[in-house]
Amino acid sequence: MSSSEKSEWDRISDCQFLKKIKEGGYGKVFLVKNKNGEREVIKAIPKIKNGRLDQSFKQEVEALNALRGLDAVVEMRCSDSATLISYRFIVLELLDVTVDELRRKNETKTFKPITTLQILWELVNIFEAIHLRCFFHRDTMLSNLMMKYTPEFSMMKIVDFGLACSFTDATKPSAINFIEGTFSSPLVSQGHPFKCSEEMISIALLAVHLASGSVPWGDSNSQMMLEKKIKFLEKPEFVLPQGAHYIIPFITATKKLTYGDAVDYHKLRKILSAEYIARAKKVVNDMFGVKMIDGNFFME
Known part of the structure; x- marks a missing residue:
């Protein structure tokens, strides 16, 4: 952190900056220790009047406020757009x-x-759960899924809501060109508004990355990537x-969803549970009629 940056961040008096975790076009992410000794994350977004990053900050704060209380969504501790001269920032729980x-x-x-x-x-x-609160995430990728480990349990959480929007806002013209979204x-890549069905298709595409370690439709040319993606979804078994x-x-089930x-x-x-059960070695029925498979629960 430069001396000028340090001087500005010293305005936040109730936390100790430990290190910069990462930096990108969106801004910077810092590991900090709050006044109670708890480690947290500060996501700092540069102030650019009427810019895309300003909008991203507003969208993220709006979404995280609306989704507050959902265990599988990263917890926002606070947000601030006034304290610093050059940055708006969000304080988030630390994930692993x-x-x-x-x-x-x-x-x-x-x-x-x-x-x-x-x-x-x-x-x-x-x-x-996110859709029940009338929001879309709109940026599904493996790097936006994080694990939180505790002595008692492990939990997956979704992060980075900079592209998120409400169902209402999703119907308005967007400045974001989703054809570039892998x-x-x-x-959606062709400009249609987000719908719940389309986020399920995004999960199906993400499944390919999880299961095969590759993205068969990937291409530096966004139009070519779209065409390859369409062909892949038509006959995934060939790829x-x-x-x-x-x-x-x-x-196949997500492809059949009507827009x-x-x-x-x-x-x-x-x-998914049928495919899991076919591969699991141990299936136990508990007293509540819920199948417990190696510690994971699938409701009937």
């Missing part, structure tokens, strides 16, 4: 590692089928390696 970092640590750069199915099952739950659905074919039923119609999240969970 991204799902993409975990994937890359594996020799195959993939997860085992049962792990992939667990992650997808949790994602359906997470997005159902995991945006084909319709996916044999070992990843277990996600095809889920991909704009209500999503049957329970049906999607049943497809």
